[in-house]
Structures are given as C-alpha cells and as structure tokens.
Amino acid sequence: MTLSILYIASILIAAGYSLINFTEFMDQYETGILVLSIPIFIWFGFFWPSFKKLFLTVFILLLSTIYLFQGDLANQQGNFLLKYFLSSQSLIMWMTFFFPLSLLSYIYYSIRDSIFFGKLGTNFSWIAIIAGFSGLMVRWYESYLISLDVGHIPISNLYEVFVLFCLITGSMYLYYEHKSETKKLGSFVLIIINAAVAFILWYTFAKSADAIQPLVPALQSYWMKIHVPSNFIGYGAFSISAMIALAYLLRDSFGLKKILPSSYVMEDLMYKSIAIGFIFFTIATILGAIWAAEAWGGYWSWDPKETWALIVWLNYAAWLHLRLVKGLRGDILAWWSLIGLLITTFAFIGVNLFLSGLHSYGEL
Amino acid sequence: MKKFRNYYEFKSHKNLEEISKIFMRQGFQIKKSNNPSLVIAKKGTLQKLGYIFTHLAIIVISVGGLLDGNLLFKIQQTLGIKEVETRNLKFSEVPSKSQLNENNFSYRATLMLNEKEKNDKALIRAKDGYLVQHLPFEIKLDKFYIEHYSTGQPKSFLSDIRIQHNGEEFLKTISVNKPVSIDGVTIYQSDFQDGGSRLSLTLMSLFDEFKSIGLSAEVYKQNEFNTDNENYVFEFDDFREFNIFQVKTNDALATKNIGPSVVYKFRNSSGQALEYQTYQNPIPENDKFYFMSGMRQDLQSEFRFLRIPADNNLQIGGYQMFVKNLKSDVLIKKNINQLINKSSFLVDEAARKSFQQNTYDIFQTFLRSGYTGIASVIEKSIPIENQETVAESYIKIIYFLAETINQDLIKNQLIDVSFIQDALNTYSDSFFYGPSPFVILNEYEKIYASGLQLTKDPGKIWVYIGALFLVIGIFCMIYVQEVRVWIIRKTKNNYAIAFASNREHIDFDRFCENIVKKLNIKDKK
Numbered sequence: 087m088t089l090s091i092l093y094i095a096s097i098l099i100a101a102g103y104s105l106i107n108f109t110e111f112m113d114q115y116e117t118g119i120l121v122l123s124i125p126i127f128i129w130f131g132f133f134w135p136s137f138k139k140l141f142l143t144v145f146i147l148l149l150s151t152i153y154l155f156q157g158d159l160a161n162q163q164g165n166f167l168l169k170y171f172l173s174s175q176s177l178i179m180w181m182t183f184f185f186p187l188s189l190l191s192y193i194y195y196s197i198r199d200s201i202f203f204g205k206l207g208t209n210f211s212w213i214a215i216i217a218g219f220s221g222l223m224v225r226w227y228e229s230y231l232i233s234l235d236v237g238h239i240p241i242s243n244l245y246e247v248f249v250l251f252c253l254i255t256g257s258m259y260l261y262y263e264h265k266s267e268t269k270k271l272g273s274f275v276l277i278i279i280n281a282a283v284a285f286i287l288w289y290t291f292a293k294s295a296d297a298i299q300p301l302v303p304a305l306q307s308y309w310m311k312i313h314v315p316s317n318f319i320g321y322g323a324f325s326i327s328a329m330i331a332l333a334y335l336l337r338d339s340f341g342l343k344k345i346l347p348s349s350y351v352m353e354d355l356m357y358k359s360i361a362i363g364f365i366f367f368t369i370a371t372i373l374g375a376i377w378a379a380e381a382w383g384g385y386w387s388w389d390p391k392e393t394w395a396l397i398v399w400l401n402y403a404a405w406l407h408l409r410l411v412k413g414l415r416g417d418i419l420a421w422w423s424l425i426g427l428l429i430t431t432f433a434f435i436g437v438n439l440f441l442s443g444l445h446s447y448g449e450l
Numbered sequence: 451m452k453k454f455r456n457y458y459e460f461k462s463h464k465n466l467e468e469i470s471k472i473f474m475r476q477g478f479q480i481k482k483s484n485n486p487s488l489v490i491a492k493k494g495t496l497q498k499l500g501y502i503f504t505h506l507a508i509i510v511i512s513v514g515g516l517l518d519g520n521l522l523f524k525i526q527q528t529l530g531i532k533e534v535e536t537r538n539l540k541f542s543e544v545p546s547k548s549q550l551n552e553n554n555f556s557y558r559a560t561l562m563l564n565e566k567e568k569n570d571k572a573l574i575r576a577k578d579g580y581l582v583q584h585l586p587f588e589i590k591l592d593k594f595y596i597e598h599y600s601t602g603q604p605k606s607f608l609s610d611i612r613i614q615h616n617g618e619e620f621l622k623t624i625s626v627n628k629p630v631s632i633d634g635v636t637i638y639q640s641d642f643q644d645g646g647s648r649l650s651l652t653l654m655s656l657f658d659e660f661k662s663i664g665l666s667a668e669v670y671k672q673n674e675f676n677t678d679n680e681n682y683v684f685e686f687d688d689f690r691e692f693n694i695f696q697v698k699t700n701d702a703l704a705t706k707n708i709g710p711s712v713v714y715k716f717r718n719s720s721g722q723a724l725e726y727q728t729y730q731n732p733i734p735e736n737d738k739f740y741f742m743s744g745m746r747q748d749l750q751s752e753f754r755f756l757r758i759p760a761d762n763n764l765q766i767g768g769y770q771m772f773v774k775n776l777k778s779d780v781l782i783k784k785n786i787n788q789l790i791n792k793s794s795f796l797v798d799e800a801a802r803k804s805f806q807q808n809t810y811d812i813f814q815t816f817l818r819s820g821y822t823g824i825a826s827v828i829e830k831s832i833p834i835e836n837q838e839t840v841a842e843s844y845i846k847i848i849y850f851l852a853e854t855i856n857q858d859l860i861k862n863q864l865i866d867v868s869f870i871q872d873a874l875n876t877y878s879d880s881f882f883y884g885p886s887p888f889v890i891l892n893e894y895e896k897i898y899a900s901g902l903q904l905t906k907d908p909g910k911i912w913v914y915i916g917a918l919f920l921v922i923g924i925f926c927m928i929y930v931q932e933v934r935v936w937i938i939r940k941t942k943n944n945y946a947i948a949f950a951s952n953r954e955h956i957d958f959d960r961f962c963e964n965i966v967k968k969l970n971i972k973d974k975k
C-alpha cells in the first residue's frame with residue numbers, strides 16, 4: 087500500500103516537475119507523450135507490481151546521481167561514487183557484469199536444483215536491470231549536461247538500443263518468471279541477453295561506441311521516443327520466444343526433461359511472447375511509417391529496414407495464423423520461432439551493417 | 451462432451467436459472483435453447499470484430515497505397531499517352547508527353563533550387579529517366595542554412611522559402627522533420643548541395659616553381675590558370691564550409707569543426723585529371739599544427755594526404771619560404787662553404803673540394819627526389835656494410851644545411867627549430883602530390899542549393915486509418931477470448947459443464963477453474 091502511494095507520488099512529482107520546468111524544451115507532442123505516460127506508468131505498476139519497486143529504485147538512483155553531478159559533467163572525475171557506480175557508463179558496465187552472473191546462477195540452479203542459486207539468478211537479473219535502466223536515465227541526463235541542444239533520449243544509436251534490448255528482454259522474462267513460475271527457462275533466456283551484453287562490451291572497448299553523440303537532424307523528432315521502444319519490445323519478445331523454443335526443442339536431450347517446465351507451459355509462453363511482440367512490432371512499424379512520412383516525405387519507400395520489418399512482421403503473422411487458425415502445435419512452431427529470430431536479428435543489425443539505406447545510423 | 455479439455459461435473463442446489471445469472475454477471479450472454487435442461491452461454495463476440503477489422507485494414511491500406519502509387523501513370527504510359535524522358539533537357543524543352551499537369555493525383559517529386567532561384571515545376575525520377583511535374587504554386591528559395599551544435603556537428607538543415615499560390619505569398623521555413631503543406635502538396639527539406647559558391651584563391655607552388663598567383667573561381671565552372679608552359683583547369687564539384695573531425699587534445703578525443711575545405715579536379719592541357727582536397731585551417735596534432743592536402747588519381751582510391759607544418763603564425767607561408775630558401779643555389783653554396791670552414795678535419799684543398807662537391811650533389815639529389823632519391827644513390831654506389839652509416843651522415847648533412855639555410859626564419863621566429871625536420875619530411879613526401887599548386891582560400895561567398903521534396907499523397911490518410919484498424923483488429927484477435935459454455939442438468943442436483951474457446955491455453959484453463967470454483971462455493975452456502 088505505502089509502496090503504491092510512493093510509486094504514484096513519485097510519478098506525479100517527476101512528471102509534474104518536468105511539465106512545470108521543462109516545457110520550453112518540449113514541443114506539444116512531447117508534452118502530450120509525457121502526460122499520456124503518467125496513466126500508462128501507473129497502470130503498468132499495478133499490472134506488474136514488481137515494476138513499482140524497479141521504478142522507485144531507479145528514481146532514487148537517478149535523483150542521487152543528479153545531486154552528485156551538481157550540474158557539471160566534470161564532477162564525474164573527482165567523485166568516487168560517480169566515477170565507479172553512478173555515471174551512466176559505470177551503471178551500464180555494472181549491468182554487463184550482473185547479467186552473466188545471473189546466467190551462471192540460473193545454469194547452476196537448473197543442474198543442481200539449488201533453490202538458493204535460483205533466487206540468486208533472479209536477483210542478479212534484477213540488479214542488472216536496475217543498473218541498466220538507471221544507466222539509461224543517467225545517460226539521458228548527462229546528454230543535457232554536455233550541452234542543452236545535445237540532450238536527447240538515449241535510444242538513438244546501436245550502443246544505446248542494445249542496452250535497451252537487454253533491459254526489455256530481461257524485464258519481460260522476469261515478468262513471465264514471476265507469473266508462470268518458469269525459473270528453469272532463465273538459463274535459456276539469459277543466453278540471448280548475454281549475447282547482447284557481449285556485443286555491448288565489444289562495441290564499447292573495441293569501438294569506443296559508448297560516447298554520447300548529438301542527434302543527426304533526421305532523428306530529432308518526438309517519434310523516436312515511441313517508435314524505438316515499441317520496436318524493442320517486439321524484438322525482446324521475439325527473442326524470448328525463440329529461446330523458449332530452443333528449450334522446447336532440447337527438452338528430450340541432455341536429461342533436460344526433468345528440469346524444464348512442461349511442453350504445454352512452454353508452448354503457451356512461446357505463443358504469449360510472440361503475440362505481445364507482434365502487437366508492439368505492428369505499432370512500431372506503423373509509427374515508423376508515420377515518422378518516415380514526416381521526415382523523408384513518404385510513408386513507405388522500400389528502404390531496407392522497412393522491407394525487412396515487413397518480412398519480420400509477415401513471418402510472425404504466419405506463425406500466429408498457423409497456431410491460431412490451423413491449430414498447429416509442437417516442434418514445427420518451435421523451429422519456426424527459432425528461425426524467426428535469425429530473420430529478426432538480420433532486420434535488427436544485419437540491415438544496419440550490410441545494406442545501405444536511410445536507417446544505417448548504427449555503424450561498426 | 452467429455453472429450454472437451456475443460457469439462458467438469460458438479461453438484462448444486464441452484465437451478466439452471468440461477469446458474470445462468472452467475473454467468474451473466476461474468477459477462478456472458480445466455481442463449482435460449484429448446485432443451486429445458488441445457489443452457490448455452492457465450493462471451494467474447496468482439497473477437498469476430500477482430501477478424502473484420504484486420505481484413506478491412508488490409509483492404510483500406512491497399513487502396514490507400516494504390517491511390518499513392520503510380521498506377522495511373524503506368525496506364526497512361528502503356529496507352530502511349532505519356533512517356534519517360536531520358537534525354538538531359540531543360541524543363542522548358544521537355545515535350546508535353548513527359549509533363550504531368552498540376553491536377554496529377556499523387557506524386558513524389560524533387561526540386562533543387564539555388565538560393566534566389568524559383569520554379570513552379572519539379573522532377574519525378576522514373577526508371578531510366580524523369581518526368582516534369584507542374585506544381586500548383588511557385589517556390590522561391592530565399593536562403594538555405596545549417597545550424598550547428600556547439601561541437602560543430604550539423605543540428606538542423608533549414609530553407610526559407612517563398613511560395614506564390616493563387617496570388618498570395620507565403621513565407622515559410624522548412625527543415626528536416628518539419629515539412630509544410632500547401633494545397634495538398636507537402637514540401638520537405640530532403641537534400642542540399644553547393645549552388646555555385648564563389649571562391650577567391652591564391653595558388654602557391656609547393657616547389658617554388660612560380661610566384662603565388664590569385665584566382666577567382668566558381669564552383670561547377672571551369673576555372674583556368676596558366677603558368678609559363680602549361681594551361682591548367684580547376685573544376686570544383688563542391689565547396690564545404692565545415693568539416694567535423696575527431697581531434698586529439700590532452701589525450702581526449704574531441705569533435706571539432708575545422709573549417710572549410712576545397713575539393714577540386716585539376717586538369718592539365720592533355721585533359722588528365724587528378725582530384726585534390728585541401729583543408730584550409732591547420733589541424734592540431736600533438737601540440738603542433740599541420741595543413742592537410744590530399745590527392746587521389748581516381749574516385750575509387752582514398753586520398754593520400756600531404757602534411758605540411760604550419761609556421762608560428764599558423765600560416766603556410768613559413769613552409770613556402772622554407773622551400774624557396776632550400777632551392778636557392780646561392781644559399782646552398784654559401785652554407786656549404788661555411789660548413790667546410792668549420793670542419794677542422796678537412797685539411798687540404800683537395801679534400802675540401804671533393805667534400806664541397808659531394809655535399810652539393812647530395813643536397814641536389816634530395817631537392818630533386820627527396821629521401822627516396824638519396825636511398826637509391828646509396829644503394830647503387832655504397833657497399834652494403836657501409837650503407838647505414840653513410841645514410842645517417844647524409845641525413846645529418848641535409849638536416850644541418852636545411853637548418854643553417856633557414857637560420858633567418860628561425861631568428862625571426864617565423865618557425866621553430868623543430869619545424870625543420872617536419873618540413874624536410876613534407877618536402878621529401880611531396881613528390882607524389884602531382885602538379886597542383888597548394889590552394890589557399892582567401893575569401894568565399896557560400897551559395898547553397900536546397901533539395902526539396904514535394905509530395906502529394908491523398909491515399910496517406912487511408913493508409914493511416916487502415917493502420918489503426920489493423921492494430922485494433924490484431925488486439926481483438928489476440929486478446930479477446932471467445933468462450934462458449936454448455937451447462938447440462940443431468941439429474942436434480944448434478945450438473946455437467948464444458949468450456950470451449952478458440953484460444954485454449956493456460957489462462958483459459960485457469961479461467962474455467964475459477965468459474966467452477968465459484969459455482970461450488972455458492973453451493974456450500
């Protein structure tokens with residue numbers, strides 16, 4: 087109860103404060119998005135109660151960081167806490183530290199059936215997610231410290247969206263874990279998250295991609311705030327379903343049968359995550375089209391990203407039809423969802439890397 | 451009935467009427483049936499709506515898309531009424547067969563306007579050619595400009611345009627992500643390029659072959675320039691006012707605007723062309739500054755850059771004077787003689803003479819062909835075991851002479867001593883650079899051309915409506931459950947109940963369990 091009150095209060099305070107103080111930096115659409123997100127956040131907190139705790143923790147971490155920065159990016163150097171814990175780059179590094187730990191714990195839990203390690207896996211994931219979300223929020227704040235006109239939401243390049251991917255996939259998994267008691271799938275879902283973590287680490291250390299860059303003119307739009315997150319809810323959900331599919335297909339090997347949830351539960355989860363992913367991916371593609379109409383003068387130009395988004399969309403549309411209309415179940419759908427991940431991955435990174443087009447913002 | 455996945459039997463004192471009420475409270479509709487001991491309940495008819503919405507959506511989106519496609523033109527083309535123009539013509543010369551009038555239903559056309567230029571026609575790119583689209587208004591470009599972040603990267607591309615429409619004039623500013631609509635046509639900022647900037651240049655010979663000369667040039671024009679024995683042409687395709695570089699300062703990488711660069715093709719009288727790019731401001735590197743100028747033989751290769759040290763005024767003049775001194779025979783001879791006078795080991799006249807000659811030759815070799823020339827001389831004339839020591843002493847001599855020759859420059863603090871080594875390296879390197887003089891930009895007037903896109907898409911609104919239907923439809927299909935329930939009173943207090951849904955998964959099982967629980971709990975009262 088007190089938690090709910092605190093939760094609602096902090097949402098109202100944060101949103102209210104921004105509405106009063108930052109209106110000059112927002113156009114009417116951004117103000118609209120902010121106002122709309124108040125009821126959505128409140129609803130989401132009740133839909134998934136753990137989110138309240140996540141929100142409050144991130145909120146407190148963010149406030150302390152803002153306090154420590156004192157409005158000057160240079161303070162990062164002298165301040166121990168900022169330098170090693172609370173600056174966005176450190177927070178994201180902590181995320182990349184705890185996700186692998188979580189995977190190891192889940193694996194140990196699955197093999198040895200150690201309840202303690204099961205709890206540890208979940209908690210490590212929670213820590214990683216708290217660190218990651220705080221990292222993104224702090225990064226958002228830091229971008230404004232660099233310069234007011236450089237400031238922007240940190241979902242604008244490959245580095246940032248990979249962090250977002252880890253966070254969304256991780257959160258969705260934790261939601262399912264709690265709701266369907268499917269802890270044993272943790273060691274599978276965490277694989278894909280850790281693949282993304284590996285990419286982030288490589289990208290950071292080999293390519294110094296973690297620096298905050300100002301937005302190119304094409305990306306300066308309120309649309310980014312909804313287009314990109316919707317896409318990544320889609321990607322995250324599709325990845326979870328593919329990892330469950332992997333578990334499903336391996337259920338008869340390596341003595342996994344005893345460990346995994348029943349096939350019925352796994353099929354159900356596969357379906358659920360594809361369904362939610364599909365809805366968000368549909369919305370994201372439509373938002374993308376509307377944005378394209380505004381930025382490039384045409385809502386559909388068969389740009390590689392658009393074409394591949396359509397392919398991904400058709401692929402999962404087919405999957406859903408097979409299951410819902412034809413009543414198909416079992417291995418075929420699992421294989422399909424696993425292969426679907428390859429298609430999705432190509433649409434996600436392959437297009438940026440191998441095909442030129444208007445969407446090649448992330449480079450390697 | 452027993453083969454249903456969710457089939458239950460239960461006892462209850464309630465009659466069917468009361469049980470139906472419980473279902474109605476859960477949002478079910480009750481269907482009357484002829485059999486008095488059977489009740490059929492149904493819920494979730496919205497799901498049907500889902501199918502309707504999704505399919506309607508696909509139709510609406512397709513229609514919208516077709517409206518905005520070029521089907522009409524394709525038909526006209528097939529009938530021979532219209533055709534794509536493939537020749538490179540002025541708008542006014544394009545035959546009417548390839549012109550589309552302003553009532554054209556939908557199009558995506560582009561228009562490149564120089565500053566102060568206006569037009570009421572735009573270009574539609576088609577396969578292998580183009581069409582001319584008449585616009586319902588005339589657009590004039592007043593000004594194109596770029597706003598920058600404090601780091602120098604471009605923040606915004608904007609055009610101030612003036613639109614004449616039915617005798618009215620509108621002044622508008624458009625930028626990326628902020629188009630403007632007039633009379634069903636939306637105008638976007640989509641591109642920009644140089645619109646024929648005017649440049650005032652000084653051409654400086656890197657090898658002191660001629661005195662620096664001035665040249666007024668214009669982008670896209672053939673700008674000629676003569677030396678005593680050659681006639682050269684500069685062609686500028688572009689002129690960049692800004693270049694954003696990652697510069698290393700105090701160990702940290704910083705993004706910086708390092709100012710204008712000129713890119714040009716340099717053609718000799720036989721028509722052969724090399725391409726050059728010259729940055730106008732010196733670029734910092736480990737607390738020194740260098741002018742960078744690159745050359746490439748063809749568009750496929752990368753520019754190879756010459757790195758010229760800046761003098762203490764951050765100008766290129768220091769290097770120019772350095773080369774001039776280096777090439778002065780008088781200075782060379784004078785300084786060799788001074789060297790000989792200081793060298794106590796040269797005891798007799800013959801030794802002096804030969805040292806003088808050798809030194810002079812070495813230096814001339816360097817002037818003619820740089821360190822590579824020296825290396826090939828050594829390879830040819832010195833036994834292998836001595837090559838290294840000889841090379842070392844030659845390099846020392848060249849350095850020593852270069853420094854003494856340029857004593858005055860150092861004394862006048864135009865250059866530092868450390869400049870000499872850098873400048874010698876540059877000189878030795880500059881033989882790849884080819885015939886172009888170094889181009890110094892004195893003044894410029896930047897003229898932009900702005901690329902506009904003009905879109906008329908009456909189908910767009912239908913595509914959006916269709917998209918909305920699609921989302922509603924998919925949502926209904928996935929999340930609204932259609933549930934049917936059959937309740938049969940077998941004997942007085944014994945009931946059987948079966949649930950069916952087109953989406954049978956775990957949540958549905960739980961849903962059924964819950965209802966049955968409710969029926970039983972009520973029962974116990």
Ligand code: HEM
Nearest residue numbers: 243244304317371374375377378381392395433434447448
């Ligand atoms: C019909 C139009 C569009 C479609 C189908 C579309 C589709 C997608 C998809 C599938 C992603 C996935 C995320 C990713 O792979 O990174 C994405 C990301 C993104 N889109 Fe779009 N999009 C469209 C229009 C636009 C427009 C007009 C813009 C901006 C000018 C834009 C900016 C972005 C950005 C910034 C990202 C994420 C960052 C990144 O990929 O590096 N999109 N879009």
